[in-house]
Amino acid sequence: MRNFLRFLKEVKSYWRLLVVISVLTLLTSALSLPPPYLIKILTDDFTQKHLSANLPHILILIFAAYVLLASSSAITGYWLSYCITLLGQHFKMDMRKKLYAHMQTLSLGFFEKSKTGKLMSNITNDVATLDQLISGSFVNVLQDSVTLIAVIFILFKLDWRLSIVALSVYPIYIANYLVFIKRIATTSASVREQRETIYGDLQEKLTAVQVVKSYARERYEVLQFTGETRNLLGLNVRATALSTGLWTLAEFIGGLGTAILIWYGGLQVMQGRISAGSLMAFYGYIGGYLYQPTLRMIQLNDAIARTNAALWRIFLNLDTKPIVTDKLDAKPMPAIRGEVNYEDVWFEYQQDQPVIKGVSLHVEPGQMVALVGASGSGKTTMVNLLQRHYDVIKGRITVDGLDIRDIKLASLRTQVGVVIQETMLFNTTIRENLRYGRLTATDEEIEEAAKVANIAHVIEALPKGYDTLLGEDGVKLSGGEKQRIAIARAILADPRILIMDEATSSLDSETETLIQEALDRLMAGRTSFVIAHRLSTIVKADKIVVMESGVIKEMGSHHELLAEGGMYASLYSQQFKVALEAIAAQNELAGEA
Amino acid sequence: MLGQFPRLLSYLKPYKKRVLLAVILLLSISFTPIVLPKLIAYTIDTVLPTHNSVALFHVFLAIVAVYAFRGVVSFWLNFTIGWLGQRVVFDLRFQSYRHLNRLSLAYYDSRQTGKIMARLMGDIDFIQQMISNGFITFLADMLSIVVILVVLFMYQWKLALVAVAGIPFYVINFKLFIRHIRPLSVELRERWDAMLGVLQEKLAGITVVKAFAREDYEIDRFMQTIQDNFNIGMKQMKLNRKLGSIAQVIRAIFTGLIIWYGGTLILHHHMEIGELLAFSALVNQLYDPAVRIVDFNVTVQWTVSAMQRVFETLDTRPEIVDAPSAIALRQMHGGVEFQNVFFGYERGQEVLHDISIKVDPGQVVAIVGPSGAGKTTFVNLIARFYEPSRGRILIDGYDLKKVRLESIRRQISIVSQESLLFSVSLKENIKYGFHDATDLQVVQAAKHADMHEFIMALPFGYDTKIGEEGIKLSVGQKQRMSIARAAITDPKILILDDSTSALDSKTEANVQAALEYLMEGRTCFVIAHRLSTIMSADLIMVLDAGRIVDVGTHEELVAKPGVYQSLYNEQFRSATEDGLEALLS
Numbered sequence A: 001m002r003n004f005l006r007f008l009k010e011v012k013s014y015w016r017l018l019v020v021i022s023v024l025t026l027l028t029s030a031l032s033l034p035p036p037y038l039i040k041i042l043t044d045d046f047t048q049k050h051l052s053a054n055l056p057h058i059l060i061l062i063f064a065a066y067v068l069l070a071s072s073s074a075i076t077g078y079w080l081s082y083c084i085t086l087l088g089q090h091f092k093m094d095m096r097k098k099l100y101a102h103m104q105t106l107s108l109g110f111f112e113k114s115k116t117g118k119l120m121s122n123i124t125n126d127v128a129t130l131d132q133l134i135s136g137s138f139v140n141v142l143q144d145s146v147t148l149i150a151v152i153f154i155l156f157k158l159d160w161r162l163s164i165v166a167l168s169v170y171p172i173y174i175a176n177y178l179v180f181i182k183r184i185a186t187t188s189a190s191v192r193e194q195r196e197t198i199y200g201d202l203q204e205k206l207t208a209v210q211v212v213k214s215y216a217r218e219r220y221e222v223l224q225f226t227g228e229t230r231n232l233l234g235l236n237v238r239a240t241a242l243s244t245g246l247w248t249l250a251e252f253i254g255g256l257g258t259a260i261l262i263w264y265g266g267l268q269v270m271q272g273r274i275s276a277g278s279l280m281a282f283y284g285y286i287g288g289y290l291y292q293p294t295l296r297m298i299q300l301n302d303a304i305a306r307t308n309a310a311l312w313r314i315f316l317n318l319d320t321k322p323i324v325t326d327k328l329d330a331k332p333m334p335a336i337r338g339e340v341n342y343e344d345v346w347f348e349y350q351q352d353q354p355v356i357k358g359v360s361l362h363v364e365p366g367q368m369v370a371l372v373g374a375s376g377s378g379k380t381t382m383v384n385l386l387q388r389h390y391d392v393i394k395g396r397i398t399v400d401g402l403d404i405r406d407i408k409l410a411s412l413r414t415q416v417g418v419v420i421q422e423t424m425l426f427n428t429t430i431r432e433n434l435r436y437g438r439l440t441a442t443d444e445e446i447e448e449a450a451k452v453a454n455i456a457h458v459i460e461a462l463p464k465g466y467d468t469l470l471g472e473d474g475v476k477l478s479g480g481e482k483q484r485i486a487i488a489r490a491i492l493a494d495p496r497i498l499i500m501d502e503a504t505s506s507l508d509s510e511t512e513t514l515i516q517e518a519l520d521r522l523m524a525g526r527t528s529f530v531i532a533h534r535l536s537t538i539v540k541a542d543k544i545v546v547m548e549s550g551v552i553k554e555m556g557s558h559h560e561l562l563a564e565g566g567m568y569a570s571l572y573s574q575q576f577k578v579a580l581e582a583i584a585a586q587n588e589l590a591g592e593a
Numbered sequence B: 001m002l003g004q005f006p007r008l009l010s011y012l013k014p015y016k017k018r019v020l021l022a023v024i025l026l027l028s029i030s031f032t033p034i035v036l037p038k039l040i041a042y043t044i045d046t047v048l049p050t051h052n053s054v055a056l057f058h059v060f061l062a063i064v065a066v067y068a069f070r071g072v073v074s075f076w077l078n079f080t081i082g083w084l085g086q087r088v089v090f091d092l093r094f095q096s097y098r099h100l101n102r103l104s105l106a107y108y109d110s111r112q113t114g115k116i117m118a119r120l121m122g123d124i125d126f127i128q129q130m131i132s133n134g135f136i137t138f139l140a141d142m143l144s145i146v147v148i149l150v151v152l153f154m155y156q157w158k159l160a161l162v163a164v165a166g167i168p169f170y171v172i173n174f175k176l177f178i179r180h181i182r183p184l185s186v187e188l189r190e191r192w193d194a195m196l197g198v199l200q201e202k203l204a205g206i207t208v209v210k211a212f213a214r215e216d217y218e219i220d221r222f223m224q225t226i227q228d229n230f231n232i233g234m235k236q237m238k239l240n241r242k243l244g245s246i247a248q249v250i251r252a253i254f255t256g257l258i259i260w261y262g263g264t265l266i267l268h269h270h271m272e273i274g275e276l277l278a279f280s281a282l283v284n285q286l287y288d289p290a291v292r293i294v295d296f297n298v299t300v301q302w303t304v305s306a307m308q309r310v311f312e313t314l315d316t317r318p319e320i321v322d323a324p325s326a327i328a329l330r331q332m333h334g335g336v337e338f339q340n341v342f343f344g345y346e347r348g349q350e351v352l353h354d355i356s357i358k359v360d361p362g363q364v365v366a367i368v369g370p371s372g373a374g375k376t377t378f379v380n381l382i383a384r385f386y387e388p389s390r391g392r393i394l395i396d397g398y399d400l401k402k403v404r405l406e407s408i409r410r411q412i413s414i415v416s417q418e419s420l421l422f423s424v425s426l427k428e429n430i431k432y433g434f435h436d437a438t439d440l441q442v443v444q445a446a447k448h449a450d451m452h453e454f455i456m457a458l459p460f461g462y463d464t465k466i467g468e469e470g471i472k473l474s475v476g477q478k479q480r481m482s483i484a485r486a487a488i489t490d491p492k493i494l495i496l497d498d499s500t501s502a503l504d505s506k507t508e509a510n511v512q513a514a515l516e517y518l519m520e521g522r523t524c525f526v527i528a529h530r531l532s533t534i535m536s537a538d539l540i541m542v543l544d545a546g547r548i549v550d551v552g553t554h555e556e557l558v559a560k561p562g563v564y565q566s567l568y569n570e571q572f573r574s575a576t577e578d579g580l581e582a583l584l585s
């Protein structure tokens, strides 16, 4: 209910439209009422001798009334639909924008915990459900309640006894509906769930079709899928049976009501209590104006229940506070010189499972820092913290002496360029992908960046060059080619601090060296963080930081660390064991000679 | 255009008894809509004026009987068609998915996952609608129009002419508007898909969006797409409503005309009031079916295009199929030979040229070469994900094309460059390649991949779920998971495509040591850039721009100038220049 009130608040800003809609609704339902009454007049005029004097005139009047009513109800109907659609579309647009904008402010942690599909469904389906409630159910109910009251009033006015008899099946009708609708609702909820399951599985298995194929698991997957769709078949058939049952019974009950009306009403006519015209009016009103509106009013209850779930999800999202936010008095970061300081930094993704445990690290402007260490030791996490995707739980990180929590997030991130470990490119042209680094970049700058990343010749060899589409619809690039595009994108951003998280792991050493040299020139005087496992990538770093399980084990230059003979030295000799042995052998040979 | 229909009908064939039943049921209730107005007319014109209360009671019974009959039959009918629709959908979906699984990777390379899914779900649903509603409504409409027209003309042919005169107006109005509405619906659909595309991509790639602080830009872009949706939605509504409003007025004019003219006829004693009422009730049931029938061909067109898409999938011949005479290679030894193999993903763009190499069972082959040289492509051919355009690949001396695909793939394990894991538990991920694996085997595989300790430290151990709803793994951890998944299958040929790139040397050495034990008696292809991984291989194959430029052992290759030597020097020299003295001293 609380959600609901809040929802009403959201709708309140459209109150002007709502007022117009209410007025138009009243008009429309008023205009829809007369036709059965016209039939009554007609019938009475023909069946009762004393009334049939000026029949030709009455006929013309009825004709005129029909056309007039239809025209005016067409006009009001048009404007009513217009306003309702306007309201619905506006509401959807505003709500979607609000949700999406809000999601964009949320930190990475939020997205890691939510399925992309669920977030999308929140923006698309849940919002659509709300719209159905506003522009469907609400308006209908308004219209229906007016119609219902008016019709019942007219009926009782015509003849109260006949009204009571005619309405006698009404409770059965409602009861029938209520009995079925619960089951129908649960069945259709299961149908929806089952569909979502199938959809999710399908998505995952089709994306990873190579895995399926390389393990020759096709038959198993088909079996799995068949099982799931068979369940869906069962549920769907059940749903069909239920709803067919409901509506057939409803039609029968309505028919019973008509039969009773004609019988009892006919007797009344014979006894001269009512006119044949009134009977016809009853027949018209009860068939067309009573049952449908009643059902729709009952359905409102259901619609609200369904909306409640959607509301709950929407507000849950809107209420999620970004973990990382700008402080009120946050200042924009001036041009970064590049001094970075980790001061006793602690961090955990999950409560009580610290991933970074008291790291202190000082980086001078312009230094190249290399992070090495076991897989899972927290290297990526370290650089994520510098970009402030997460906030440290203890200690602080400063850039040029400013705590990064005190400055504007966007001003920090635009000056920190990053090549993330898992290359992610968008399904658009190569040019657009590169330009994502800096939206204002000219074509020349883009090509320049591609050259630095040593990918320009590959792109130019493609038939469409920079306008080649990438991704599912376009060309497939090799792992190393993708990495180089990502590097070019980061370069284009012209960052003051550059982070390369395994950015060259899929490149051969030669290409890597070429890129490195070009980068050295470009990044002269700027701070950079490099994570790499191939030690040749990092030997010339000013500072090598060796991490293990979230703490810094060793720190120093390549030389110093080798001399220390600790973890780095063992990593090193591990990697170059064979070669070192060979050289040692050579040296021995040389020594002997 | 209707070419697809017979094919769709063939899906109904197994259920022809039910189809027949549906048609019979439909025929038997098609007369009910005219009975009620007739009964009412009879009441007003005959029963009431004569004060015959027995007849009135009979009318009552007749109405109840008609409704009861209609209820039973229509329930049966609707259930039958509902069932038929769902059943055909099931059959189609099953077939499509089975077929999709047979198609080779090349098929997936050129198609968006979203589009494939749309076919499997949306298009097939559309066909179901067509079967459950379209066909039957069409038949029912046809029947009821014919019956109603006959009845109307029997009543009063002059009045019937007036009623029929309204139909063309009604239909023309509909046709005029629908011409403009249809394209809008299509456009709306496209815009909506575009919006979903943006949403999907940018939410999945949120890391990049945030890294470049592009949130505002993305919000603007999204705003544009939903603004488009808004505009088209409004435009469509306006046209729809105009169509509806004019139709309403046309209908009212003709109903009014009928009452007027009918009234005049009554005055001249050509008909009775009850008949007129029945007449106008029947006329009301004439217009909508008329439009639906006119519109039916559009529904048919849509269904046909949905069917075309579905059948296109079904008709795509898998490029790689087992030859009828293909044999199952039960016990593979692992010898691999390429004989003058050429290959390109796209016609005219060759990626591999004239590759010939022979690998003995149990050998470890390292593949090195610059990025984009075709290393991944080479190993993809061994697993027969693609077919060479020229040349032959032999496994244990058998042509790959003459061996049952599944028997080969079951004995080959690939750890591919990008680690794709499923969002299930760690255990299920490891077991993917070998569902009957015991827990012990799972643990063993995890140990080989140096993941066991990490997993045991997790609160739920091997049952921990990964993915969006579970824990996150670092990239190196993911790589090790896919190594574990490959290790458990006990393959004869093991392919590691750059699959230790995210591991530090120590972890890599651990994995390698475990793998070496595992590689005993297996043929291995290892793509790597790090020297330590490569040097111990039995054979090093150097690829450059799609050609084998050198093959040999490390010692041989280092000794002669070439791609490998410079690769080696590059990596080694930079690392050893300063390090050497320190280490040797």
Ligand SMILES: Nc1ncnc2c1ncn2[C@@H]1O[C@H](COP(=O)(O)OP(=O)(O)OP(=O)(O)O)[C@@H](O)[C@H]1O
Residues within 6 Å of the ligand: A475, A476, A477, A478, A479, A480, A481, A506, A507, B109, B345, B346, B351, B370, B371, B372, B373, B374, B375, B376, B377, B378, B417
């Ligand atoms: N599915 C595909 N469709 C079309 N072209 C492709 C496809 N996969 C790769 N290519 C192209 O074929 C060439 C060779 O790619 P491949 O993946 O074999 O290179 P690689 O040697 O593995 O490189 P890397 O070390 O960067 O992974 C590249 O130029 C790539 O763009």
Ligand SMILES: Nc1ncnc2c1ncn2[C@@H]1O[C@H](COP(=O)(O)OP(=O)(O)OP(=O)(O)O)[C@@H](O)[C@H]1O
Residues within 6 Å of the ligand: A112, A349, A350, A355, A374, A375, A376, A377, A378, A379, A380, A381, A382, A421, B471, B472, B473, B474, B475, B476, B477, B502, B503
């Ligand atoms: N988003 C996350 N949520 C929860 N846990 C995480 C998340 N990202 C990483 N972890 C965990 O934190 C630890 C450190 O991960 P991180 O990605 O920093 O490692 P890494 O040193 O970069 O490893 P690699 O070399 O394998 O990439 C790992 O144990 C990982 O499972």
Ligand SMILES: [Mg+2]
Residues within 6 Å of the ligand: A379, A380, A381, A421, A501, B474, B475, B476
């Ligand atoms: Mg990492």
